[in-house]
Amino acid sequence: MKPINEMRLTFPSRSANEGFARMAVSAFIAALDPTVDELSDIKTAVSEAVTNCVVHGYKEGIGKIYIHAAIYDGGRIRIKIRDRGCGIPDIKLARTPLYSSLGEERAGLGFAVMESFMDKVYVRSKVGVGTTVTLCKTLNLKDNC
């Protein structure tokens, strides 16, 4: 399936770029005329995935974060967020609500938020290689009459 439109972004895993990533993806999606709620759900899900690359994938170090966003027929959106960081040893455990490998001030709700705000969330990861999170959502297109 060929996308109608797509974009790619690469940026270093500095926390200041979390806001930039959400804004860039929402600006790209804006062409579809999403509702305020849809846009807010997508921004939040992107923020969760990007923050995970910064906080967990690359930990103290700085690496590159790759985003590929694509729009398909019928208002379907797919956003891939990838790092070449440490990887996730147990994906099922990682996706469990309230689980966090970092105690302190992390709620362990990033994946739960992504799942509740998007239609589908896919996670691929390999220890020592990196992690790819794919977020999918179909927007409720308004009739242009």
Added chain:
Amino acid sequence: MSLNIEKNKELTTVYLSGEIDHHSAKFIRNEIDSVVTSLAPRELALDFSAGTFMDSSGIGLVMGRYKLINSLGGKLYVKNVSPGTEKIMKLAGLDLLAKISSKEM
């Protein structure tokens, strides 16, 4: 992101504004904690009326402040949250730890 703290021994109110994410959470946490630990107020209110964005880093922030004020024997209130933010807070069960009130329209 900026914040304003109304210091009072009875009720201390923190007015949060702008985007609350992992990037801004550290600054917010430090500002609130230095006031709360020195003043030990009876009640702490976090007011989100000027907040424009929040993700799970904000949940961690609220949970951490709950632990702090609770350890000092005080109570936490979460005020003026937007529907999007309230959705995330309920997902986290924050409504069991603090009284949450929505934004007045």
